[in-house]
Amino acid sequence: xxxxxxxxxxxxxxxxxxxxxxxxxxxxxxxxxxxxxxxxxxxxxxxxxxxxxxxxxxxxxxxxxxxxxxxxxxxxxxxxxxxxxxxxxxxxxxxxxxxxxxxxxxxxxxxxxxxxxxxxxxxxxxxxxxxxxxxxxxxxxxxxxxxxxxxxxxxxxxxxxxxxxxxxxxxxxxxxxxxxxxxxxxxxxxxxxxxxxxxxxxxxxxxxxxxx
Numbered sequence: 053x054x055x056x057x058x059x060x061x062x063x064x065x066x067x068x069x070x071x072x073x074x075x076x077x078x079x080x081x082x083x084x085x086x087x088x089x090x091x092x093x094x095x096x097x098x099x100x101x102x103x104x105x106x107x108x109x110x111x112x113x114x115x116x117x118x119x120x121x122x123x124x125x126x127x128x129x130x131x132x133x134x135x136x137x138x139x140x141x142x143x144x145x146x147x148x149x150x151x152x153x154x155x156x157x158x159x160x161x162x163x164x165x166x167x168x169x170x171x172x173x174x175x176x177x178x179x180x181x182x183x184x185x186x187x188x189x190x191x192x193x194x195x196x197x198x199x200x201x202x203x204x205x206x207x208x209x210x211x212x213x214x215x216x217x218x219x220x221x222x223x224x225x226x227x228x229x230x231x232x233x234x235x236x237x238x239x240x241x242x243x244x245x246x247x248x249x250x251x252x253x254x255x256x257x258x259x260x261x262x263x264x
Contacts, residue, residue: 170209
């Protein structure tokens with residue numbers, strides 16, 4: 053079945069009421085895919101759900117995007133900084149942001165996430181920590197192409213969930229906006245890339261779930 057055919061099943065509730073909030077956490081998260089993959093699995097998904105949310109007058113539609121839409125710079129990026137996606141994944145996320153903003157009646161908030169870590173997050177940081185654990189067991193240093201001065205912005209998955217709900221509540225209390233509300237979701241850890249594998253693993257082991 054296509055996304056469109058599934059919308060009624062996704063949105064209809066047994067009590068006949070509509071959802072107050074809709075959170076779009078979907079989309080293709082693998083790196084280095086072709087444009088067609090990101091368009092079909094991320095962009096088309098976002099637009100279809102956004103249009104349905106607008107039609108049903110959902111009070112707040114939260115679109116999860118990525119901080120990789122910004123032009124790279126040595127300084128932390130702010131929400132109004134220049135945009136220049138540097139991955140295909142980010143390019144289609146930004147395109148979805150821009151086209152969602154054109155949907156009449158859509159109460160849109162965009163959350164641009166940094167690298168998410170924590171339970172059940174198996175992407176960038178989860179993979180790096182698993183590698184760190186292997187190198188620790190071998191008692192060797194895991195070397196990187198970059199030195200520790202390069203920062204990797206992070207945020208815990210529970211903080212992302214909290215930000216999503218807090219944003220939705222804030223939006224409904226303050227009322228519809230002339231343009232989409234955009235927030236960067238990132239912690240204040242100033243994480244570097246990276247300390248030696250052994251020390252990094254030992255420092256972070258208490259908050260990461262390892263899938264071995």
